[in-house]
Amino acid sequence: MASGTVKFFNSEKGYGFIVPDEGGKExxxxxxxxxxxxxxxxKVTYEVEETPKGLNAINVTKA
Incomplete structure (x- = not known):
């Protein structure tokens, strides 16, 4: 499980970005x-899934 901080989340559009605690790409x-x-x-924990468009967080839960 990875951990990070929500940088941005648009609840109307239903997406956002997480900054990983260990650094690297959002x-x-x-x-x-x-x-x-x-x-x-x-603060959240999550699993990372690689997609053709980049990294995707799944199973995200508040830490």
Missing amino acids: VFVHKTGTRDSLWEGD
Whole structure:
């Protein structure tokens, strides 16, 4: 499990980005990847999935 901080999340459009604690590229998160409501600054844990468009966070939960 990776951990990070929500940098941005648009609840109307249903997506945002997580900054990984270990550094590296920001990770895209879609509303289908979490059951929690996400807000800027939330600490989260998640799994990373590689897609053709880049990194995607799944199974996101607030830490």
